[in-house]
Amino acid sequence: MEALVESLEKKLKTERLTGSEAILKCLIEEEVETIFGYPGGAIMPVYDALYDYEDQLKHILTRHEQGAIHAAQGFARSSGKVGVCFATSGPGATNLITGITDAQIDSTPLVCITGQVASHLLGSDAFQETDIIGISMPVTKWNFQITRPEEIPMALAKAFYIAQSGRPGPVLIDITKDAQQQSFDFTYEACERIRSYQPYPELKEQPLKTATELINQAKKPYLIFGQGVTLSGAEKELKEFVEKTGIPAASTLLGLSAFSTNHPLYVGYAGMHGNYGPNVKTNECDVFIAIGMRFDDRVTGDINTYAKQAKVIHIELDPAEIDKNIQTDVAINGDAKQALKALLPLVKSNDHEEWVKEFHECDKIEMDKAIQKSIQPTSELMTMAEVIHKLSIKTQGKSVVITDVGQHQMMAARYYQFDQPKSHITSGGLGTMGFCLPAAIGAKIGKPNREVIAIIGDGGFQMTIQELGVIMQYQVGVKILILNNSFLGMVRQWQQLFFDRRYSFTEMDNPDFIKIAEGYRIAAQRIEKREELNYAFDQWLNTKESSLLEIVVEKEENVFPMVPSGSCVSKIRLE
Numbered sequence: 001m002e003a004l005v006e007s008l009e010k011k012l013k014t015e016r017l018t019g020s021e022a023i024l025k026c027l028i029e030e031e032v033e034t035i036f037g038y039p040g041g042a043i044m045p046v047y048d049a050l051y052d053y054e055d056q057l058k059h060i061l062t063r064h065e066q067g068a069i070h071a072a073q074g075f076a077r078s079s080g081k082v083g084v085c086f087a088t089s090g091p092g093a094t095n096l097i098t099g100i101t102d103a104q105i106d107s108t109p110l111v112c113i114t115g116q117v118a119s120h121l122l123g124s125d126a127f128q129e130t131d132i133i134g135i136s137m138p139v140t141k142w143n144f145q146i147t148r149p150e151e152i153p154m155a156l157a158k159a160f161y162i163a164q165s166g167r168p169g170p171v172l173i174d175i176t177k178d179a180q181q182q183s184f185d186f187t188y189e190a191c192e193r194i195r196s197y198q199p200y201p202e203l204k205e206q207p208l209k210t211a212t213e214l215i216n217q218a219k220k221p222y223l224i225f226g227q228g229v230t231l232s233g234a235e236k237e238l239k240e241f242v243e244k245t246g247i248p249a250a251s252t253l254l255g256l257s258a259f260s261t262n263h264p265l266y267v268g269y270a271g272m273h274g275n276y277g278p279n280v281k282t283n284e285c286d287v288f289i290a291i292g293m294r295f296d297d298r299v300t301g302d303i304n305t306y307a308k309q310a311k312v313i314h315i316e317l318d319p320a321e322i323d324k325n326i327q328t329d330v331a332i333n334g335d336a337k338q339a340l341k342a343l344l345p346l347v348k349s350n351d352h353e354e355w356v357k358e359f360h361e362c363d364k365i366e367m368d369k370a371i372q373k374s375i376q377p378t379s380e381l382m383t384m385a386e387v388i389h390k391l392s393i394k395t396q397g398k399s400v401v402i403t404d405v406g407q408h409q410m411m412a413a414r415y416y417q418f419d420q421p422k423s424h425i426t427s428g429g430l431g432t433m434g435f436c437l438p439a440a441i442g443a444k445i446g447k448p449n450r451e452v453i454a455i456i457g458d459g460g461f462q463m464t465i466q467e468l469g470v471i472m473q474y475q476v477g478v479k480i481l482i483l484n485n486s487f488l489g490m491v492r493q494w495q496q497l498f499f500d501r502r503y504s505f506t507e508m509d510n511p512d513f514i515k516i517a518e519g520y521r522i523a524a525q526r527i528e529k530r531e532e533l534n535y536a537f538d539q540w541l542n543t544k545e546s547s548l549l550e551i552v553v554e555k556e557e558n559v560f561p562m563v564p565s566g567s568c569v570s571k572i573r574l575e
């Protein structure tokens with residue numbers, strides 16, 4: 001009887017819609033409010049339908065599809081919701097690929113909808129036809145081509161479920177133009193499970209028990225957390241776990257902001273340009289606990305010398321990550337929050353005072369050899385490090401900081417003191433230059449009440465500079481900080497250190513960024529002198545609107561410490 005009533009109710013809810021209208025209805029059902037996109041021939045029916053849905057669905061027209069996808073990524077990472085983006089077939093779709101790949105490696109939930117040529121033209125090399133399903137196959141969590149409108153509700157329901165469940169990731173749905181135009185009887189049911197897809201593995205008792213024993217007996221335990229903590233919302237549990245066990249904790253690049261950098265048990269950022277202590281101590285600890293991180297080579301350096309002396313406990317949601325790069329002694333396959341909740345009552349209260357002190361000794365060495373020189377330079381021009389250090393103090397570590405890729409990215413990771421969760425967004429795994437400006441736009445739209453600061457190099461800024469148009473058109477209040485060293489700085493650093501200072505094609509003549517910003521009606525100023533910094537920061541930060549600040553910095557500043565690529569983490573160079 002109940003089933004009959006349900007099916008009748010469903011029938012009553014049925015509406016006759018075109019495929020395009022159905023797509024938009026599905027988005028509304030999934031509580032999507034904002035779409036980032038760029039139109040074109042093969043997705044015109046969807047854009048036409050969007051015209052009538054303006055009240056329910058806000059569309060942000062970016063200036064390039066790469067801008068749309070990075071904005072969707074920034075939106076997803078600041079808000080914790082799924083980022084949605086539209087593009088047309090052919091070049092529109094291929095322009096999404098960099099961002100999709102970026103989202104895949106950084107576990108960002110996205111639903112990308114691309115238009116496709118009409119189904120009777122598929123495979124004919126029609127105008128703007130490209131096999132986006134084939135192209136995106138290795139860089140999406142799931143992709144699917146729709147050729148009949150009846151497939152739309154189920155495919156989109158699945159897309160949202162897959163994108164945000166378990167380890168999140170990007171999904172691409174390609175829809176032929178005829179499927180967008182034809183009508184059908186629409187009903188929608190959200191997806192709650194998919195056969196043979198188990199996004200949340202059940203925690204097993206034995207590994208939890210073994211991990212507890214190891215943690216309770218450890219003399220020198222050490223913990224590194226990654227973005228898995230942010231994605232599972234386990235910030236509180238992580239803090240409780242660290243405080244109860246007294247274990248020193250370090251962050252990966254994407255883990256930054258999941259734990260306050262001011263906490264006494266926070267020992268820094270681990271990896272190639274991370275802090276000295278967390279790198280060196282990796283090869284001295286007896287129990288190594290990795291939480292929601294994937295042992296990226298920028299963290300491990302040479303895996304043959306990484307934490308060899310330690311018993312390794314890996315808490316990780318994605319089973320494919322376990323034992324992929326580093327062999328574990330105890331694998332806890334599950335959600336970080338659930339795993340920490342399960343461990344919390346089992347682990348004993350402890351403090352490892354002497355051991356934690358060893359990290360602080362390392363901090364002193366790093367302070368003397370690297371930090372002091374960086375944040376209080378004797379040079380005439382400012383350094384990136386001192387600018388970011390001052391910015392951190394000015395904003396009290398409370399802003400959402402989006403960075404591009406390069407030296408400024410590493411300086412921000414090192415010198416911005418993150419005080420609140422979901423405050424650091426960067427392209428970690430793919431290292432995509434051009435990510436920052438559009439991602440910052442998306443992040444501000446996703447979290448309108450927070451101060452969003454985009455920190456960009458002069459190189460990366462010019463990769464997606466056209467997205468200033470979005471800031472202008474939609475009045476997005478993003479603060480843009482360009483650290484201008486007239487070099488592709490990070491590549492120059494490598495050329496200096498590993499290629500005999502042969503600066504091959506890394507020096508850049510830059511345009512007048514202030515005039516460009518003003519052309520987009522964005523307030524802008526450029527400073528070169530240290531005495532101007534304080535006032536410039538105040539002016540720049542004390543507005544609700546977007547504004548751009550260009551700071552001319554030292555041309556040949558290097559980021560230290562540094563673990564040379566593929567080297568052992570304890571061989572970290574301090575200068």
Ligand SMILES: Cc1ncc(C[n+]2csc(CCOP(=O)(O)OP(=O)(O)O)c2C)c(N)n1
Nearest residue numbers: 406407408431433457458459460488489490
């Ligand atoms: C799309 C893309 N192309 C090339 C690179 C290689 N790359 C990494 S850092 C970097 C230099 C970045 O220079 P800039 O944006 O000026 O920042 P800086 O390092 O000076 O802070 C380059 C070219 C990249 N990461 N992404």
